Amino acid sequence: MRQWLAGAGTGFVRACAVLAVTMPIPAVWAAAVALGIWWGPGNPWSWLAPIILVCGGTLALSRPVCRMFRFLVARWTGTVIPAGYRQPGPVTRMSTGFWWNGFTYERTSRDALMDQKWRIRWRDPATWRDLRFTLIAPFTAGLTAAVPPVAAAAAVLGLSQPSPAARVIGVLAAIAAVATAPYGWRSAEPVAVRFLRPSPAMTLAERVDELTAQRADTTLTQAAEIRRIERDLHDGAQARLVALGMSLATAEKLMETDPAQARALMREARAGAATSLTELRDLVKGISPPVLNERGLADAVRALALDSPLETTVTADVRRRLDPPLESAAYFGIAELLTNAAKHAHATRARITITDDGTGLVVNVEDNGQGGADVCPGGGLAGLRRRLAVFDGALELTSPQGGPTHARMVLPCASS
Numbered sequence: 397m398r399q400w401l402a403g404a405g406t407g408f409v410r411a412c413a414v415l416a417v418t419m420p421i422p423a424v425w426a427a428a429v430a431l432g433i434w435w436g437p438g439n440p441w442s443w444l445a446p447i448i449l450v451c452g453g454t455l456a457l458s459r460p461v462c463r464m465f466r467f468l469v470a471r472w473t474g475t476v477i478p479a480g481y482r483q484p485g486p487v488t489r490m491s492t493g494f495w496w497n498g499f500t501y502e503r504t505s506r507d508a509l510m511d512q513k514w515r516i517r518w519r520d521p522a523t524w525r526d527l528r529f530t531l532i533a534p535f536t537a538g539l540t541a542a543v544p545p546v547a548a549a550a551a552v553l554g555l556s557q558p559s560p561a562a563r564v565i566g567v568l569a570a571i572a573a574v575a576t577a578p579y580g581w582r583s584a585e586p587v588a589v590r591f592l593r594p595s596p597a598m599t600l601a602e603r604v605d606e607l608t609a610q611r612a613d614t615t616l617t618q619a620a621e622i623r624r625i626e627r628d629l630h631d632g633a634q635a636r637l638v639a640l641g642m643s644l645a646t647a648e649k650l651m652e653t654d655p656a657q658a659r660a661l662m663r664e665a666r667a668g669a670a671t672s673l674t675e676l677r678d679l680v681k682g683i684s685p686p687v688l689n690e691r692g693l694a695d696a697v698r699a700l701a702l703d704s705p706l707e708t709t710v711t712a713d714v715r716r717r718l719d720p721p722l723e724s725a726a727y728f729g730i731a732e733l734l735t736n737a738a739k740h741a742h743a744t745r746a747r748i749t750i751t752d753d754g755t756g757l758v759v760n761v762e763d764n765g766q767g768g769a770d771v772c773p774g775g776g777l778a779g780l781r782r783r784l785a786v787f788d789g790a791l792e793l794t795s796p797q798g799g800p801t802h803a804r805m806v807l808p809c810a811s812s
Contacts, residue, residue, distance in 0.1 A: 741765025
């Protein structure tokens with residue numbers, strides 16, 4: 397009985413919350429009707445203000461109401477309903493001084509952002525889906541959620557009256573309020589799932605946009621990687637090889653006149669050749685570590701842990717070789733997380749767990765650093781998230797202030 401009463405109390409609070417979320421827009425409509433009646437039907441402009449109030453209020457409240465409804469459903473039931481809103485693209489300043497927002501040119505970035513916002517808002521199918529939901533929710537989830545609080549209000553009014561009939565009605569209303577309290581809010585989930593989820597067309601459009609962005613990110617990443625390799629070759633091994641050739645040419649000229657100096661130059665050339673070889677090996681390792689190609693992901697991560705300044709523990713349960721791009725993405729993702737833990741979080745220990753359940757690769761990296769890590773645009777973690785997104789992977793980061801930091805990478809892969 398105690399548990400049932402606790403559930404009834406929780407249900408009553410949730411029913412009131414659902415009612416409060418679904419009623420603002422009907423309240424705006426009622427206010428518009430009251431404004432029209434107060435203004436008087438004899439005024440030829442009395443219809444204008446109510447219409448503006450209805451249209452403006454409904455449009456302004458529809459998206460916040462839907463967001464709150466999704467939040468409540470996710471918090472109470474665990475059902476996450478994707479919003480499906482179109483995301484704005486970057487606003488770029490052109491060489492002419494104007495700003496391009498993907499639709500038109502504007503003189504200032506503020507005007508470009510404002511124009512872009514409203515163009516996307518009007519063209520987004522999710523806007524009309526939200527408006528439809530605000531019309532449906534008050535008469536579905538709102539009505540069922542209104543039963544417990546309305547019955548409770550009727551019980552209070554009835555029991556406060558001296559009339560026996562009113563008291564009987566109050567008792568019946570109290571029973572109805574208690575009996576319906578655990579269930580009054582439960583229609584919120586099916587209504588939200590039915591009317592708030594993105595349509596197949598919206599999901600497809602969102603997926604196309606995501607793939608387009610991933611393709612652009614991949615192109616930029618490849619170009620940056622090529623420039624890095626060219627720079628490392630030009631500044632490192634190439635310069636040393638040029639100096640090596642000059643030293644050998646000089647030693648050749650001094651071989652008969654000054655053998656001691658020639659031998660010294662050849663010793664320097666040999667040391668330069670060894671240094672160039674080391675740099676080339678490091679460069680190749682940065683592109684694709686040999687141990688990753690030869691031994692697989694688990695052994696490559698163990699070798700990476702040995703070179704890490706952190707006291708790193710590796711636990712791996714990978715019984716098959718994955719596709720090379722997947723192994724490379726996971727390897728460099730782990731390397732990025734270990735580098736961040738040592739450089740930014742000042743951690744001393746890290747634990748890496750790699751599991752393969754046949755449908756996907758799951759990598760957990762936890763360190764004892766100071767925490768506070770965040771995925772910032774243009775940062776290393778944002779680049780890691782883009783690298784994983786190419787394979788439909790995901791990065792989940794939990795890093796409260798004071799630590800610890802826990803990163804979870806998921807890479808879907810078909811079973812062999």
